Amino acid sequence: VTVDQRWLVERAREGDHDAFAELVRASVARLDAAARLILRDGELARDAVQEGLFRAWRDLRSLREPDRFDAWVYRLTVNACLDLARRRRRRPMEVEIVEIHELFASNLPDPADAVADRELVDAVMRRLDEQGRSIIVLHYFLGLPISEVATTLGIPAGTVKSRLNRALGEMRSEAHASAPTPSLASGGTVA
Amino acid sequence: MSGDTRFERKLPTILADLGAGPYPDYADSLLARTAATRQRPGWTFIERWFPMSALAERMATVPRFPLRAAVVVALIILAIVAVALSAGGRQRRLPAPFGPATNGAITYSDAGDIFAGDPLTGTSRLLVGGPEKDFGPGFSPDGSRLAFWREAGADLRLFVANEDGSDPREIASLPADPLPWANWAPDSRNLAVIRAADDGTNQLDLVDATDSGSVRTVAKAAGMDFVQYRPPDGREILYRALVDGKWGLFAMNADGTNPRTIIEPTVPGEMDMSFQGAVYTPDGARIFYQHGDATGCCQLWVVNADGGDAHSFVPEDDPGWSGQPAVSPDGQRIAYRWNANNEPGLGLAVARVDGTGPVIRSGPEAGDWWAGAPDSSKILRVTEDSGAHATLLDPDGGPSTTVPWSSEPDLDWQRIAAP
Numbered sequence: 001v002t003v004d005q006r007w008l009v010e011r012a013r014e015g016d017h018d019a020f021a022e023l024v025r026a027s028v029a030r031l032d033a034a035a036r037l038i039l040r041d042g043e044l045a046r047d048a049v050q051e052g053l054f055r056a057w058r059d060l061r062s063l064r065e066p067d068r069f070d071a072w073v074y075r076l077t078v079n080a081c082l083d084l085a086r087r088r089r090r091r092p093m094e095v096e097i098v099e100i101h102e103l104f105a106s107n108l109p110d111p112a113d114a115v116a117d118r119e120l121v122d123a124v125m126r127r128l129d130e131q132g133r134s135i136i137v138l139h140y141f142l143g144l145p146i147s148e149v150a151t152t153l154g155i156p157a158g159t160v161k162s163r164l165n166r167a168l169g170e171m172r173s174e175a176h177a178s179a180p181t182p183s184l185a186s187g188g189t190v191a
Numbered sequence: 192m193s194g195d196t197r198f199e200r201k202l203p204t205i206l207a208d209l210g211a212g213p214y215p216d217y218a219d220s221l222l223a224r225t226a227a228t229r230q231r232p233g234w235t236f237i238e239r240w241f242p243m244s245a246l247a248e249r250m251a252t253v254p255r256f257p258l259r260a261a262v263v264v265a266l267i268i269l270a271i272v273a274v275a276l277s278a279g280g281r282q283r284r285l286p287a288p289f290g291p292a293t294n295g296a297i298t299y300s301d302a303g304d305i306f307a308g309d310p311l312t313g314t315s316r317l318l319v320g321g322p323e324k325d326f327g328p329g330f331s332p333d334g335s336r337l338a339f340w341r342e343a344g345a346d347l348r349l350f351v352a353n354e355d356g357s358d359p360r361e362i363a364s365l366p367a368d369p370l371p372w373a374n375w376a377p378d379s380r381n382l383a384v385i386r387a388a389d390d391g392t393n394q395l396d397l398v399d400a401t402d403s404g405s406v407r408t409v410a411k412a413a414g415m416d417f418v419q420y421r422p423p424d425g426r427e428i429l430y431r432a433l434v435d436g437k438w439g440l441f442a443m444n445a446d447g448t449n450p451r452t453i454i455e456p457t458v459p460g461e462m463d464m465s466f467q468g469a470v471y472t473p474d475g476a477r478i479f480y481q482h483g484d485a486t487g488c489c490q491l492w493v494v495n496a497d498g499g500d501a502h503s504f505v506p507e508d509d510p511g512w513s514g515q516p517a518v519s520p521d522g523q524r525i526a527y528r529w530n531a532n533n534e535p536g537l538g539l540a541v542a543r544v545d546g547t548g549p550v551i552r553s554g555p556e557a558g559d560w561w562a563g564a565p566d567s568s569k570i571l572r573v574t575e576d577s578g579a580h581a582t583l584l585d586p587d588g589g590p591s592t593t594v595p596w597s598s599e600p601d602l603d604w605q606r607i608a609a610p
Binding site: 017020024025028029032033036037042049050057059061083117118122125136140154159162166168 | 199203208211212217367
């Protein structure tokens with residue numbers, strides 16, 4: 001947490017909306033990516049991030065430690081993702097179909113093994129439920145330590161570790177078993 | 192670089208690629224919305240957000256020792272009755288295993304140790320300390336024993352101690368993955384433990400808590416991840432299971448015989464919160480459960496214990512998500528999780544079990560789980576935050592109070608006999 005961010009949080013907590021806007025602009029892209037990874041759906045991710053940030057503004061005065069702003073917003077956003085996922089189960093919904101080569105289009109050319117890595121990570125992520133994906137995203141993408149992932153999701157650290165290990169194990173297994181030519185990922189219909 | 196660490200090291204970069212997208216175009220509309228919204232005043236927050244560094248790990252995905260329902264696996268130990276020798280050598284009177292009792296101590300875990308607190312005096316005392324990571328405490332139904340989990344590498348060890356934490360002894364050691372589940376049997380001598388069986392099903396064992404570990408396997412069923420003993424005598428067990436990939440609700444005799452269907456297994460397996468945390472009413476006549484179907488899950492439903500008259504409990508004009516029921520020991524109130532359509536978050540609702548009410552309907556920031564006090568005078572609400580203070584709600588909607596100690600969200604209220 002930078003001094004600037006701490007100052008912005010303190011100002012926003014006092015009702016300075018411009019300060020809050022700066023905080024939002026600095027974090028919204030990362031939160032959006034995290035929500036997309038968890039929900040696998042751009043529209044739902046958009047809703048979740050908006051909900052998380054809206055709650056952050058509304059309830060900012062409940063945040064006792066400004067230094068915890070990032071972790072707090074991660075928690076609000078991930079919980080918003082999980083709430084949306086619960087409601088999504090109430091009705092069938094088309095999952096956004098995103099082909100892997102499109103996701104990578106903006107990147108520098110990848111060696112084949114890097115593409116394969118991404119494809120198998122993508123495949124394993126698809127098989128996980130939202131909570132499983134949240135664990136991966138909170139730890140590996142947002143950089144929270146395991147104890148904070150556990151606290152954020154309300155599960156024991158042992159569960160976080162075991163689910164991380166299981167996901168990594170699947171990735172290793174897929175890597176060993178994968179065909180040399182990667183195929184395109186595809187979406188589908190889930191309930 | 193070894194294969195085992197390869198993905199771990201690359202994952203942040205790979206995930207950044209997978210989640211990459213254009214800069215969100217909704218920041219401005221969001222900020223317009225927040226600019227038009229007033230912040231909540233600080234005094235309206237009963238519990239402020241506590242530091243996440245104050246460790247509080249808990250099982251959230253399955254029922255725990257107290258009343259708890261939620262996603263895939265967890266533990267808890269529910270409390271009932273009371274036995275033990277008084278100082279003069281007289282035998283202490285014990286409450287019946289079901290129904291109302293007098294409030295005893297509240298046990299909780301904090302930073303790997305087990306404590307007991309008195310909500311009236313605000314004092315708390317250490318029950319089980321030491322360097323080990325202990326959590327998930329739960330009193331036996333008679334209040335005389337305490338069970339808790341201890342982390343041990345890849346295993347979880349189930350311990351039982353006297354109610355004051357003395358004489359802790361291990362009675363079972365189980366792989367932590369998948370997480371086992373445990374709950375006291377009504378006799379306060381055995382713990383019902385569910386673990387993964389070798390054949391891919393789940394196995395219900397009865398572990399003797401009095402003589403260090405005799406184990407008797409009661410039943411096996413795919414998907415079974417909790418059991419509920421039926422009041423008033425505990426002779427039947429309620430459980431959910433997967434049959435041909437579909438969730439259903441079932442009951443059997445407490446010895447595993449005579450399995451029977453309460454609700455036909457028709458709910459698709461992916462609706463994996465269906466029936467989770469189903470609970471009997473204290474008279475054993477009805478069952479509250481999370482209803483799911485092919486279109487989604489969950490809504491709070493109620494069914495007679497024989498499977499008849501299944502219907503939605505929450506009024507039809509409130510068709511949002513609802514579930515995670517906890518019925519007060521006197522059978523008068525039910526607390527459950529809810530959210531109305533288009534409302535973010537999940538709040539706590541309290542209604543009368545006859546369906547009238549609600550008495551309480553909180554905002555979306557409600558705690559993660561709740562349980563009724565043994566005498567039904569309060570609802571113990573535990574927030575999702577680590578190191579937070581649990582709240583004692585008045586089930587009639589009166590003022591709430593906050594317990595004076597912070598804890599992990601694993602709490603259980605001891606039941607003792609009325610004086």
